[in-house]
Amino acid sequence: MMTLLVAEHTSTALASSTLSALTAAHQIGHDVHVLVAGNNIAAVADAAARLSGVSKVICADAGCYEHALAESMGDLIVHLSEHYSHIIAPSNSESKDFMPRVAALLDVGQVSDICAVLSAEQFKRPIYAGNAIATVTVLDDKKVITVRASAFDRTTQQSAQACEIESVDFSVENRLSCWQSDDITASTRPDLASASRIVSGGRGVGSGANFALVEALADKLGAAVGASRAAVDAGFVSNDLQVGQTGKIVAPDLYMAFGISGAIQHLAGMKDSKVIVAVNKDEDAPIFQVADYGLVGDLFVVLPEMTSKL
């Protein structure tokens, strides 16, 4: 029995979500192999090989894996799947794309977004936007699982000696889909998914220009910037900042919500944060029901005041 963990990375570094998924893999209890797939990813494979509790790194370094297209990743993982009882990956926009494909090709189900490992077969996962937590038992021999990174601590320990790195010589000729272009938002702020502090703005912020107030506080705190769906839909900020049921799931030490009402779909993405602060001019806004500290007030007054006083 072995587990194959499909690493998330940036081509130059492992993503912290991979370290959280590794903790989940250790809880499952088997030997863990890590698959690093991409183009020119030797440095990532080296980093993975030094992680504690990884017995082998499988490195698939080829042009066909560059953009992690589901058609290519799916075939690669199925090709490697034979020896593994568990195939797991941190939940992200790439793994959500290719893991169900892997499951279907293996004729097994998939368990999405687990938040606890009870045994090698039994897991907990949130359903109904986190308003209920299901305990499920996987009946298939091969278990395909995605992991909610925010629910697991990161394995940051290094082993004294790097494990073996095995190169796989398998390339996929994918004639069905083809990458065209990326429009990636460049930011010097911490990454939303792994930040320890997040300052978020909602519809109440009013415009993209006003978001500078949110960003100023975030910069003062060394925090990432987040947003509600309403703020993204209105074009104040880009889609990758959306926090919630259908956006990013976060659990920082400090989450500050400005001008966000607190719809269940938004709460689904942030209610596991350690400390929640809400600033809203409506004292009945539902966000106050989950906030450790609530301030009824105008964000256009509170944000600059707070930024200047910190």
Place this chain on the structure above:
Amino acid sequence: MKIVVGVKRVIDYNVKVRVKADQSNVDLTNVKMAMNPFCEIAVEEAVRLKEASVASEVIVVSVGTAQSQEQLRNAMALGADRGILVEADGEIEPLNVAKAFAAVIEKEQPGLVILGKQSIDSDNNQMGQMLAALIKRPQGTFASKLVIDGDQALVTREIDGGLRTIALTLPAIVTTDLRLNEPRYAKLPDIMKAKRKPLETLSLADLGVTAKAHCRLDKVEAPAMRSAGVKVASVDELIRKLKDEAKVIS
């Protein structure tokens, strides 16, 4: 080109669910049900493609109990031409739904399949990807823009860092994200008209699909509740609390 669209009946997104006392599942008795919001977006996109003469026919498909007819009629009121209900009891797992869709697609031979990215009840986010694998076609998941260009679909996807555009060879499977479009509301005359549109009912057996159990639901619990905290009166008090009490800033 025909378009097949998946329509799932789920709890209305405004309803806050409660867990049953015996923890066997959530309680759906007398709860308002509706079309999954992502499926509404899928229906809207298909209907727009028909209005733009890119598509010739929009077929909506649901796998579920007889009550799902309501959502299929609703989709036809929004402009779909006909519906297929594949009758199945209870919560049916995504891979089984995908197998039913694969069989429908085999029969209908659509040029495009549009599904939601995620059911808001089970939060699975699996079906479209599984279907694409089963029928060996490309997938464009989490689409915020879709352009049909000859035998290709150009799909702009919402990904973690921003947006990515990919080109898919048709037939393809596309799953919708929230920003693909804003669905219209059904008008009364269209609701009346939808009652006369064809709705075929099939069983899984008719499609040659045997549902297999991949996962067992053991228990459903309410999540840990957060206790509402305190209201502070000023920015100074807030900063003090964050420093001295919560110790999250220094």
